Amino acid sequence: MVFHGGRKKSMQAGEGSVIRRAAVFLALLLVFVVLLERVPVQAAVPKVTVTKKTLYVGYESYQIQFKNLAKTAKVTYKSSNKKVATVSSKGVVAPVAKGSAKITVTMKQSGKTYTSEIAVTVKEPYVSVSNKKTKLVESSDYQLTGKAYGLDGAEFVFSTSDVLVAKIDEKTGLLHARAAGKTKVTIKDKASGKSASFTLTVIERTEENQDDVYVTTEKMSKKYVYKAPADTKDLTEEEKAKTERLTDIQKRITAGTSITIKEMQEYYIQKAADGGKQS
DSSP, rough: HHHHHHHHHHHHHHHHHHHHHHHHHHHHHHHHHHHHSSSSSOOOEEEEEEEEEEEEEOOEEEEEESSOTTTTTTEEESOOOOTTTETTOOOOEEEEESSEEEEEEEEEETOOOOOOOOEEEEEEOOEETTTOSEEEEEEEEEEHHHHHHSSSSSEEEEEEETTEEEEHHHHHTTEOOOOSSSEEEEETTTTTTTTEEEEEEEEEEOOGGGGOOOEETSSOOOOOOOOOOOOTSSHHHHHHHHHHHHHHHHHEEEEEEEOEEEHHHHHHHHHTTTTTTOO
């Protein structure tokens, strides 16, 4: 009897201890909730989405965009140089002339005032070759790509100053390096007359550099597509470098531009390793 009574008392004491711990936990939880409610919630700070912007004379304006801006916020704008760029009361920045200007944006929201600045650079419209090569090995077929800045519907014409050194298709920009020497390569937009040039050096093809000859990928099969591993954290530095090279090669093949013979060999070796899988 004494034994059973002791066990009963022990069980009752244990239950009482559990209840006390639960009560203490609930009390602490209540205190935490009360304190949490008293902590003020920090409102998200309103700001502009970009701090730098390039515009072109006579071309498109830019509508300033925001993050965390309340519908009730009051916003004002100011340009540091209206001769370069103006800004309207609705936040539209218009290019005027070549130069630099700072657009200051003042936002009044929830009783507080915030400011942001946008550094605006205004340039004259221009054209360029986005992937120019200043040196090519003889026999290379290299696809040049023209790009226009601040111009709509640009129609490019390509030319070289010495067709014996390098000949180029005036419409497509596909250049063929014919013989060692130097020539000036020019790209021109028909409508605006804007042009850009660079000097190309063609070097003699030898056994040592023959793998550096470029070939066009325009007609290469697009059925196989190299896909980089989803997780590269366990790759060695050499494997990571190879992945970057193959990714870049794939981008150029997809775009129909040019790769070297060495790059083409690496690409097809990888294709064989992948079992020639299709995209």
